[in-house]
Amino acid sequence: MLGIDLTLAYNGTPVVHGADIALAPGRVTALVGPNGSGKSTLLRTLARLHAPESGRIELPAEGIDTADVAPSDAAPIDALSLSNRDFARRVTLLAQSRPTPAGLTVREVVEFGRHPHRGRWTRGDADGAAVVENAMSITGVAELAERQVDRLSGGQLQRVWLASCLAQDTAVLLLDEPTTYLDLRYQVELLDLIRDLAEVHGVTIGVVLHDLDQAAAIADHVVLLAGGRVQASGSPEQVLTSELLSDAYGIRVDVHNDEASGHVRTRAIGRHNSAKARTATSAAESRPVLELALA
Numbered sequence: 662m663l664g665i666d667l668t669l670a671y672n673g674t675p676v677v678h679g680a681d682i683a684l685a686p687g688r689v690t691a692l693v694g695p696n697g698s699g700k701s702t703l704l705r706t707l708a709r710l711h712a713p714e715s716g717r718i719e720l721p722a723e724g725i726d727t728a729d730v731a732p733s734d735a736a737p738i739d740a741l742s743l744s745n746r747d748f749a750r751r752v753t754l755l756a757q758s759r760p761t762p763a764g765l766t767v768r769e770v771v772e773f774g775r776h777p778h779r780g781r782w783t784r785g786d787a788d789g790a791a792v793v794e795n796a797m798s799i800t801g802v803a804e805l806a807e808r809q810v811d812r813l814s815g816g817q818l819q820r821v822w823l824a825s826c827l828a829q830d831t832a833v834l835l836l837d838e839p840t841t842y843l844d845l846r847y848q849v850e851l852l853d854l855i856r857d858l859a860e861v862h863g864v865t866i867g868v869v870l871h872d873l874d875q876a877a878a879i880a881d882h883v884v885l886l887a888g889g890r891v892q893a894s895g896s897p898e899q900v901l902t903s904e905l906l907s908d909a910y911g912i913r914v915d916v917h918n919d920e921a922s923g924h925v926r927t928r929a930i931g932r933h934n935s936a937k938a939r940t941a942t943s944a945a946e947s948r949p950v951l952e953l954a955l956a
């Protein structure tokens with residue numbers, strides 16, 4: 662999936678300027694950058710939830726029902742020209758937040774994901790039940806299947822939405838800050854699952870992540886946005902550098918290679934970063950107060 666020269670705006674005010682982004686099958690692409698840099702807007706645009714001011718979004722032609730040419734010869738498809746149903750069979754987005762549907766069970770919400778695969782006039786979806794069961798199983802919500810979704814915790818609900826996206830069984834999976842609300846175990850399991858989906862099943866993945874170490878751990882490709890522009894795009898080692906990150910975030914960011922994991926690790930340096938410095942500062946700051954109290 663390609664986003665080409667995308668300019669994105671709200672009420673005519675541009676917030677993303679001429680962004681290019683290439684998401685490839687079997688590859689995890691992480692979008693990182695400071696608050697307000699345009700990550701969610703870009704992801705939502707790729708998911709067709711926000712219309713671009715200009716630019717193109719292309720999908721590979723493979724699997725397009727109407728294409729009767731050999732896939733290798735086929736020109737890419739303009740994603741904005743597909744019907745909603747055809748698009749939803751190819752691309753899904755796990756959004757940052759969604760309204761909680763009242764009165765539905767977990768299974769019913771996950772089954773929503775099958776909607777684009779059901780015939781227009783018939784309910785034919787032979788694989789549907791198995792895909793739904795599998796989606797619930799790998800996201801750890803199978804035991805919640807008959808529970809009402811409006812009675813779940815934030816993290817449980819996030820996993821139900823993810824299961825619904827997986828049930829949609831698309832070649833492209835977009836995720837906007839998917840680890841929010843998840844406890845440590847499910848954060849790690851979700852990141853592992855994202856990696857598996859790309860590596861084992863060849864899914865094209867685009868994911869917005871705030872945690873740069875998570876991005877380094879799972880991404881093949883990183884896109885760094887700042888001020889609505891793509892500042893850098895490449896491997897984690899190329900993009901997650903001290904210079905680029907310090908510049909983008911406006912704070913000193915140290916980067917080192919973690920030998921144990923083989924990934925780069927980042928550390929933003931705040932005023933209270935060092936415990937030694939903190940002890941020295943608080944001792945110095947509290948002295949006048951103590952002296953005053955003792956006088």
Ligand SMILES: Nc1ncnc2c1ncn2[C@@H]1O[C@H](COP(=O)(O)OP(=O)(O)OP(=O)(O)O)[C@@H](O)[C@H]1O
Nearest residue numbers: 671672676694695696697698699700701702703886
């Ligand atoms: N609905 C909206 N109406 C107007 N402006 C918006 C709207 N949503 C986002 N913006 C603006 O667009 C810019 C990009 O926002 P966006 O949410 O894409 O950034 P982000 O990088 O995802 O930020 P964050 O890390 O805080 O989630 C920001 O300046 C934001 O204020």
